[in-house]
Amino acid sequence: MTSMEASPAFVRADESCPGKRGLLRASDVTKSFGPTVALHGGELCVSAGEIVAVMGPSGSGKSTLLHCLAGVLLPDQGLVEYDGQRLDAMSDAERSRLRRTDFGFVYQFGQLVPELTAVENTALPLLLERRRRREAVAVAQAWLETFGLAGLEKRRPGELSGGEAQRVAVARALVTDPRVIFADEPTGSLDSAAGVAVLDEFTGAVRSRGVAVVLVTHDARVAAYAERTVLVRDGMVTSPDTARTVRAS
Amino acid sequence: MSLKFELLGLIRDRASHGYEVKTRYDELLDPTRLVQAPQVYSTLKRLERDGLVRVAQVDQESGPERRTFEITGEGERELDEWLWGPVEPEPRLHTVLYTKVVLALLAGRSVEQMLDVQREAHLGRMRELTGLRQSGDTARAVLAEYALFHLEADLRWLEFTAARVDDIQVELNRHVNSARRLS
Numbered sequence: 001m002t003s004m005e006a007s008p009a010f011v012r013a014d015e016s017c018p019g020k021r022g023l024l025r026a027s028d029v030t031k032s033f034g035p036t037v038a039l040h041g042g043e044l045c046v047s048a049g050e051i052v053a054v055m056g057p058s059g060s061g062k063s064t065l066l067h068c069l070a071g072v073l074l075p076d077q078g079l080v081e082y083d084g085q086r087l088d089a090m091s092d093a094e095r096s097r098l099r100r101t102d103f104g105f106v107y108q109f110g111q112l113v114p115e116l117t118a119v120e121n122t123a124l125p126l127l128l129e130r131r132r133r134r135e136a137v138a139v140a141q142a143w144l145e146t147f148g149l150a151g152l153e154k155r156r157p158g159e160l161s162g163g164e165a166q167r168v169a170v171a172r173a174l175v176t177d178p179r180v181i182f183a184d185e186p187t188g189s190l191d192s193a194a195g196v197a198v199l200d201e202f203t204g205a206v207r208s209r210g211v212a213v214v215l216v217t218h219d220a221r222v223a224a225y226a227e228r229t230v231l232v233r234d235g236m237v238t239s240p241d242t243a244r245t246v247r248a249s
Numbered sequence: 250m251s252l253k254f255e256l257l258g259l260i261r262d263r264a265s266h267g268y269e270v271k272t273r274y275d276e277l278l279d280p281t282r283l284v285q286a287p288q289v290y291s292t293l294k295r296l297e298r299d300g301l302v303r304v305a306q307v308d309q310e311s312g313p314e315r316r317t318f319e320i321t322g323e324g325e326r327e328l329d330e331w332l333w334g335p336v337e338p339e340p341r342l343h344t345v346l347y348t349k350v351v352l353a354l355l356a357g358r359s360v361e362q363m364l365d366v367q368r369e370a371h372l373g374r375m376r377e378l379t380g381l382r383q384s385g386d387t388a389r390a391v392l393a394e395y396a397l398f399h400l401e402a403d404l405r406w407l408e409f410t411a412a413r414v415d416d417i418q419v420e421l422n423r424h425v426n427s428a429r430r431l432s
């Protein structure tokens with residue numbers, strides 16, 4: 001196979017954000033776990049309010065890229081900038097503060113605290129920020145209503161359906177009014193109809209608020225909600241030239 | 250595409266003249282308005298000729314006469330046979346995409362890149378359909394879903410094939426070599 005030859009059909013992913021100052025930018029990010037190179041020269045640029053899908057086979061480095069972008073992992077090489085600040089130049093405390101105030105997270109599994117009710121789970125990021133409990137609960141309540149969960153506030157995760165639990169997780173990601181949401185296979189554990197409903201509500205909410213989303217998925221139907229898609233394959237990020245044309249038009 | 254059963258179904262529901270059939274067809278069955286009026290009128294003519302519909306009434310107040318069509322017994326029989334029987338499952342053998350894969354391999358070119366370009370084209374269409382599905386009514390959403398499911402299936406096939414390109418290459422080499430030995 002001659003797949004390594006340079007092809008004009010592909011550009012480095014960060015070049016696919018021309019002329020725009022990215023809100024979030026990864027440049028030449030490399031990350032290894034022991035001998036495994038999980039991500040190699042990863043490039044990604046996300047503009048404010050933009051939904052970018054990250055697709056690729058299992059084990060290709062999608063979650064590693066997402067964690068580097070979110071400052072959960074520090075890359076071995078390269079840098080990640082958020083709003084003009086280098087994440088690696090921050091202290092651990094500053095990075096976790098940033099994750100609580102500016103970022104939201106939605107994962108596939110086990111992200112709700114089983115002992116807490118739906119409204120407490122949703123309010124958790126606000127409570128960690130030491131907001132008043134009454135106020136935090138009121139905001140959480142409003143988000144649960146937005147996602148059609150009014151009446152289920154007192155239920156614990158074990159008493160919710162998969163789709164309901166996922167909507168609680170999405171509400172929680174939005175509760176702090178973040179500027180970026182990192183979603184890793186957000187509908188991975190759902191059947192298709194429930195997944196579609198959650199995604200419709202989620203993308204509607206982020207679009208109306210101008211929240212940027214990094215949406216990791218292996219599902220093309222999920223990626224189709226994004227304005228563009230980058231591919232990760234064997235730890236390398238590529239972005240088809242055609243994606244740039246689509247977005248520029 | 251033949252409009253035979255679509256028009257029979259609409260006329261059985263309500264005896265109509267040509268323009269009305271076309272309007273109801275657009276509204277109920279074809280939100281993307283791909284079918285032109287002449288196609289509807291020529292199909293109606295054929296249905297009348299074949300005895301599946303007949304003229305129930307002719308009006309002429311001013312201008313051209315308007316003929317109202319109704320379904321015949323034979324028309325109902327054929328419609329029911331089609332409606333309650335299975336639709337032939339489409340084989341969807343991807344002949345174009347598969348042909349391109351083989352020809353790219355024979356040319357010694359990167360199939361992965363070819364598949365990536367195709368994936369992006371599919372994703373582009375899926376983005377449009379996702380927008381259409383979100384903005385439209387349920388009937389339209391259901392139609393968009395149909396296309397989305399099929400495009401998704403294409404993409405799965407692309408992934409499946411991309412993962413097996415090397416094996417296909419080996420098989421092709423074997424074919425090419427044995428063909429050389431024979432000649």
Ligand SMILES: Nc1ncnc2c1ncn2[C@@H]1O[C@H](COP(=O)(O)OP(=O)(O)O)[C@@H](O)[C@H]1O
Nearest residue numbers: 033036037038057058059060061062063064065
């Ligand atoms: N914490 C870790 N320790 C060791 N290896 C890891 C760790 N996280 C990821 N990897 C490895 O890095 C590679 C990329 O993983 P990941 O980013 O999770 O891929 P994806 O999300 O695309 O499935 C895989 O080979 C995986 O096994």
Ligand SMILES: [Mg+2]
Nearest residue numbers: 062063064184
């Ligand atoms: Mg992952």
